[in-house]
Amino acid sequence: MDKSPEKAVMRVLGGETLETPPIWLMRQAGRYLPEYRSIRAKAKSFLDLCYTPELAIEVTLQPIRRFGFDAAILFSDILVIPDALGRQVRFEEGKGPLLEPIDKEAIDALELVDIRERLKPVLETVEGVRAQLPRETTLLGFCGAPWTVATYMVAGKGTSDQAPARLFAYRDPERFEKLLNLIADISADYLIAQFQAGADAVQIFDSWAGVLDEDQFERWCVKLVRRIVDKVRSEIIGAKIIGFPKGAGRLYEDYREMTGVTAVGLDWTVPLATAALMQTEGPIQGNLDPLRVVAGGKALDEGIDRIVETLGGGPLIFNLGHGITPEAPIAHVDRLLRRIRG
Numbered sequence: 454m455d456k457s458p459e460k461a462v463m464r465v466l467g468g469e470t471l472e473t474p475p476i477w478l479m480r481q482a483g484r485y486l487p488e489y490r491s492i493r494a495k496a497k498s499f500l501d502l503c504y505t506p507e508l509a510i511e512v513t514l515q516p517i518r519r520f521g522f523d524a525a526i527l528f529s530d531i532l533v534i535p536d537a538l539g540r541q542v543r544f545e546e547g548k549g550p551l552l553e554p555i556d557k558e559a560i561d562a563l564e565l566v567d568i569r570e571r572l573k574p575v576l577e578t579v580e581g582v583r584a585q586l587p588r589e590t591t592l593l594g595f596c597g598a599p600w601t602v603a604t605y606m607v608a609g610k611g612t613s614d615q616a617p618a619r620l621f622a623y624r625d626p627e628r629f630e631k632l633l634n635l636i637a638d639i640s641a642d643y644l645i646a647q648f649q650a651g652a653d654a655v656q657i658f659d660s661w662a663g664v665l666d667e668d669q670f671e672r673w674c675v676k677l678v679r680r681i682v683d684k685v686r687s688e689i690i691g692a693k694i695i696g697f698p699k700g701a702g703r704l705y706e707d708y709r710e711m712t713g714v715t716a717v718g719l720d721w722t723v724p725l726a727t728a729a730l731m732q733t734e735g736p737i738q739g740n741l742d743p744l745r746v747v748a749g750g751k752a753l754d755e756g757i758d759r760i761v762e763t764l765g766g767g768p769l770i771f772n773l774g775h776g777i778t779p780e781a782p783i784a785h786v787d788r789l790l791r792r793i794r795g
Contacts, residue, residue: 552610670701743781
């Protein structure tokens with residue numbers, strides 16, 4: 454088995470099984486790091502941090518310098534898309550994202566925008582990170598899935614079950630589909646631009662996929678992700694794309710085939726037996742409970758060992774089942790990496 458460190462994440466996305474699975478963590482550039490908090494204090498707002506390439510490059514690289522993760526993920530946010538569409542977006546401490554809720558008339562008024570111009574600072578960040586990353590480190594771009602982005606646009610915030618967007622979809626499916634198709638097309642252009650700026654692969658975050666029933670999941674999650682994947686690959690031949698439909702449960706099992714994604718990111722509720730079955734069809738990513746990193750000790754070790762023992766014999770990118778939390782001790786992240794890498 455080839456032990457070359459060069460772009461281990463890309464090798465797994467190509468279907469290889471590596472003796473030591475590559476690792477990166479969702480939200481690895483974030484509030485659990487003191488160096489991140491220092492940079493965040495310099496920015497006027499969270500979006501200002503996302504749109505200032507000098508700061509965003511530094512934040513993206515911080516966890517690579519500290520931990521040597523196998524992939525760096527662009528520091529940005531899924532809600533730069535509605536911001537680029539001219540919708541009011543802001544982030545408040547303790548409340549998260551707050552948007553101007555969109556209504557029917559506003560949806561009808563939306564138009565395609567030049568995403569390369571609107572999100573030029575983000576693309577400059579991709580270029581800057583690419584120039585400074587170690588040769589063996591994969592650079593991941595990303596976007597939010599249309600369903601998840603739309604839930605925030607309709608409700609104006611995150612809710613426990615995203616009921617406002619679900620009701621909108623039931624009551625006015627044609628207009629809701631118009632909104633999601635627009636988000637999908639702009640997001641595809643955005644991902645294409647990230648690839649052209651230097652990203653090796655991308656991830657599509659569908660953080661609210663788990664609130665939908667089977668029929669709505671296929672219509673609002675699967676169909677729209679497929680639209681993005683097809684459009685991206687029409688420009689970037691063979692593009693490696695990770696899909697993460699958090700909370701999808703049994704609907705995970707056909708997600709790769711239905712969307713065309715290269716790899717499937719799994720949340721921590723997915724049984725490892727199910728994950729192993731999915732792995733026979735291609736690479737998977739995940740799926741340690743983030744709270745095991747907070748707990749540390751035996752809980753952390755046992756969670757790591759079960760995943761590696763069950764899934765390490767196939768193409769695996771080790772990750773969490775969702776983003777690392779601000780409470781995660783740095784010592785526990787060190788422990789995680791040492792245990793994975795021996």
